Amino acid sequence: MRDLIEIQQKLLPDLVEVLxxxxxxxxxxxxxxPIGRRALSxxxxxxxxxxxxxxxxxKEMGLLLFTTAGMSVSEEGQRxxxxxxxxxxxxxxxxxxxxxxxxxxxxxxxxxxxxxADRNEWVKQELGRVGARVLKQRIQEGDVVxxxxxxxxxxxxxxxxxxxxFRTVQFVPARGGLGEKxxxxxxxLASVMAAKTGGSYHLLxxxxxxxxxxxxxxxxxxxxxxxxxxxxxxxxxxxGIGDALVMAQRRKYSPQELDELRAxxxxxxxxxxxxxxxxxxxxxxxxxxxxxxxxQNAEVVLSIAGGASKAKAIHSFAKQQAYHNVLITDxxxxxxxxxxxxxxxxxx
Amino acid sequence: MRDLIEIQQKLLPDLVEVLxxxxxxxxxxxxxxPIGRRALSxxxxxxxxxxxxxxxxxKEMGLLLFTTAGMSVSEEGQRxxxxxxxxxxxxxxxxxxxxxxxxxxxxxxxxxxxxxADRNEWVKQELGRVGARVLKQRIQEGDVVxxxxxxxxxxxxxxxxxxxxFRTVQFVPARGGLGEKxxxxxxxLASVMAAKTGGSYHLLxxxxxxxxxxxxxxxxxxxxxxxxxxxxxxxxxxxGIGDALVMAQRRKYSPQELDELRAxxxxxxxxxxxxxxxxxxxxxxxxxxxxxxxxQNAEVVLSIAGGASKAKAIHSFAKQQAYHNVLITDxxxxxxxxxxxxxxxxxx
DNA sequence: TTAGTTAGGGACGCATTATGTCCCGCACGT
DNA sequence: ACGTGCGGGACATAATGCGTCCCTAACTAA
Numbered sequence: 001m002r003d004l005i006e007i008q009q010k011l012l013p014d015l016v017e018v019l020x021x022x023x024x025x026x027x028x029x030x031x032x033x034p035i036g037r038r039a040l041s042x043x044x045x046x047x048x049x050x051x052x053x054x055x056x057x058x059k060e061m062g063l064l065l066f067t068t069a070g071m072s073v074s075e076e077g078q079r080x081x082x083x084x085x086x087x088x089x090x091x092x093x094x095x096x097x098x099x100x101x102x103x104x105x106x107x108x109x110x111x112x113x114x115x116x117a118d119r120n121e122w123v124k125q126e127l128g129r130v131g132a133r134v135l136k137q138r139i140q141e142g143d144v145v146x147x148x149x150x151x152x153x154x155x156x157x158x159x160x161x162x163x164x165x166f167r168t169v170q171f172v173p174a175r176g177g178l179g180e181k182x183x184x185x186x187x188x189l190a191s192v193m194a195a196k197t198g199g200s201y202h203l204l205x206x207x208x209x210x211x212x213x214x215x216x217x218x219x220x221x222x223x224x225x226x227x228x229x230x231x232x233x234x235x236x237x238x239x240g241i242g243d244a245l246v247m248a249q250r251r252k253y254s255p256q257e258l259d260e261l262r263a264x265x266x267x268x269x270x271x272x273x274x275x276x277x278x279x280x281x282x283x284x285x286x287x288x289x290x291x292x293x294x295x296q297n298a299e300v301v302l303s304i305a306g307g308a309s310k311a312k313a314i315h316s317f318a319k320q321q322a323y324h325n326v327l328i329t330d331x332x333x334x335x336x337x338x339x340x341x342x343x344x345x346x347x348x
Numbered sequence: 349m350r351d352l353i354e355i356q357q358k359l360l361p362d363l364v365e366v367l368x369x370x371x372x373x374x375x376x377x378x379x380x381x382p383i384g385r386r387a388l389s390x391x392x393x394x395x396x397x398x399x400x401x402x403x404x405x406x407k408e409m410g411l412l413l414f415t416t417a418g419m420s421v422s423e424e425g426q427r428x429x430x431x432x433x434x435x436x437x438x439x440x441x442x443x444x445x446x447x448x449x450x451x452x453x454x455x456x457x458x459x460x461x462x463x464x465a466d467r468n469e470w471v472k473q474e475l476g477r478v479g480a481r482v483l484k485q486r487i488q489e490g491d492v493v494x495x496x497x498x499x500x501x502x503x504x505x506x507x508x509x510x511x512x513x514f515r516t517v518q519f520v521p522a523r524g525g526l527g528e529k530x531x532x533x534x535x536x537l538a539s540v541m542a543a544k545t546g547g548s549y550h551l552l553x554x555x556x557x558x559x560x561x562x563x564x565x566x567x568x569x570x571x572x573x574x575x576x577x578x579x580x581x582x583x584x585x586x587x588g589i590g591d592a593l594v595m596a597q598r599r600k601y602s603p604q605e606l607d608e609l610r611a612x613x614x615x616x617x618x619x620x621x622x623x624x625x626x627x628x629x630x631x632x633x634x635x636x637x638x639x640x641x642x643x644q645n646a647e648v649v650l651s652i653a654g655g656a657s658k659a660k661a662i663h664s665f666a667k668q669q670a671y672h673n674v675l676i677t678d679x680x681x682x683x684x685x686x687x688x689x690x691x692x693x694x695x696x
Numbered sequence: 697t698t699a700g701t702t703a704g705g706g707a708c709g710c711a712t713t714a715t716g717t718c719c720c721g722c723a724c725g726t
Numbered sequence: 727a728c729g730t731g732c733g734g735g736a737c738a739t740a741a742t743g744c745g746t747c748c749c750t751a752a753c754t755a756a
Binding site for chain 1: 351352353354355356358359360361362363366367370371374405406407408409410411424428431432435477481507509
Binding site: 034035036037038039052066067068069070071 | 702703705
């Protein structure tokens with residue numbers, strides 16, 4: 001069954017969403033029958049007119065009865081409700097997960113894709129594809145987009161397509177080089193995004209780890225200064241969320257430094273900030289790039305992270321930065337996250 | 349999976365139609381790739397612009413590739429096509445049957461509902477529901493609607509709902525009494541339809557079987573004459589199609605008469621006319637009511653008949669009267685009919 | 697019996713979207 | 727070198743969606 005839905009959704013992206021709405025509408029009518037349009041439109045949080053279209057369709061299909069007392073569910077409609085019941089959890093699982101995350105993390109928008117990035121490589125692709133779609137939706141003329149590195153963001157970059165709206169967009173790396181694979185670095189990704197979309201990009205030619213002295217010196221450099229200033233005006237921030245210790249190791253932290261991180265309870269990492277369970281900053285890399293206050297000034301923060309192993313990191317980061325945030329994650333991370341928030345209610 | 353498909357058809361009939369179109373579009377592209385918009389729009393019988401919207405969506409979903417040579421189906425798209433194949437029959441089976449009947453019988457519109465009226469009683473209900481919907485769509489102010497008897501038409505009458513458009517509609521029985529159950533007679537159904545819709549009705553107070561003398565005498569009666577004249581102006585005719593011998597028995601034909609019917613190869617019956625395999629009139633009851641020429645003058649002829657046993661009758665009647673016809677039948681009859689038209693191609 | 701409430705259905709106008717149509721630069725094959 | 731057919735862009739108009747209000751019928755409570 002999963003197969004059918006999955007395939008259909010490729011051709012009809014909002015199929016499940018519409019199905020869910022119709023099902024819930026039918027269910028609402030069933031529980032409140034007989035009920036009128038006006039009352040029902042308040043319950044279902046829709047306008048009268050739009051609800052009308054829906055109920056007329058359901059009536060056409062013989063699932064509803066219209067009487068002077070109001071609408072009620074026909075026998076056929078009841079049969080549909082009964083037969084759908086066992087499928088509901090599976091069908092709407094992801095939507096449901098997203099809604100739960102939205103509530104618990106207080107994030108305006110959450111999208112959950114199927115699978116677990118830890119288990120299937122293609123889930124990263126899916127995250128990227130969805131992320132690219134969201135970015136394309138949110139982009140505006142003349143936007144400055146700050147991007148970090150990482151495989152999720154790389155996948156997003158890969159799925160971007162040219163569009164006239166992107167012509168005036170500038171992609172700016174949020175960080176310097178991370179000293180690892182070049183195809184996952186912020187600098188590279190900014191240029192890839194620009195190439196894919198037809199936008200322009202800037203580079204931040206600084207190493208990620210710096211001594212305080214070198215940092216000060218570099219900040220004086222005009223070429224660096226310019227990019228930093230631009231970075232601060234970012235309307236959109238696109239970033240991944242990393243596991244604190246994993247990121248620290250990639251950044252070649254010494255064993256002592258790692259111990260310190262562990263000691264302060266660092267869990268997640270994003271743009272060089274390390275957060276603990278509660279979302280508090282417990283460590284900050286002395287480096288050049290996007291600062292947390294700049295992120296908070298951004299109008300759109302696109303966070304991408306998948307895989308059950310990222311659950312803790314996502315949770316702690318979400319506590320820090322929930323406002324104006326769009327979280328794109330996967331089923332694995334979502335379930336793990338909910339299980340850790342509410343261990344008893346984590347079934348489905 | 350079967351379950352889900354049925355539910356989808358009940359809850360998302362509009363979306364299933366869109367799904368079908370998208371699937372067929374993807375398939376067309378696959379077979380013609382690489383192909384441009386203009387060429388494709390001719391093949392698919394759509395305008396360039398509307399096709400463009402569709403292919404852009406398919407591109408967004410990663411199912412199409414756009415090159416300077418034209419559009420082609422991506423690997424993902426091929427996977428979708430392959431995985432959908434087994435579901436196609438179930439998803440679009442009925443639509444497909446309807447399309448085949450339309451072609452083979454040369455009838456402008458065919459609707460096929462699920463099931464077989466011979467095996468499940470509720471299929472008749474479904475036929476009636478759909479019939480009522482079609483009638484409501486086609487009705488116009490001041491229409492005269494000729495109706496025959498029978499269980500299918502009774503079911504249609506049952507599913508009619510009031511509507512202001514029906515206020516000025518007159519329902520007229522196409523035949524006199526059939527001497528059987530009153531709830532299935534044309535007179536009764538005309539009055540039921542009027543009651544259900546808010547229209548008016550007339551009655552034809554004559555027995556169905558008459559001697560030629562009595563027939564002439566009755567035709568002189570003003571009350572009868574009036575109704576007959578009205579009947580002749582019918583813009584819409586709603587009728588069932590019966591099996592010739594079954595109808596003859598109901599009409600209490602003598603064994604000799606039945607033998608005669610068999611001898612001339614009578615297969616189907618409608619408004620007192622008996623048709624053979626080729627749709628030729630082989631017998632005609634000397635009676636008062638709607639004549640075949642009146643039917644041919646009607647703008648809308650709504651034929652309802654379901655059940656595999658009616659296949660022959662439908663086929664032969666369709667040969668007689670295809671123009672301006674809307675046929676509403678069921679899966680059982682449709683498959684049986686196609687098997688008899690084209691025995692080898694009747695799989696699915 | 698009557699007043700009040702709420703039902704479904706109809707109507708209308710605005711606004712946004714969809715859609716038909718044309719044009720352009722470009723890449724390919726001839 | 728040229729012509730054909732491609733995808734992409736632009737734009738005016740048609741059309742549909744949608745919010746909103748009104749109407750009559752029916753039921754309920756006094």
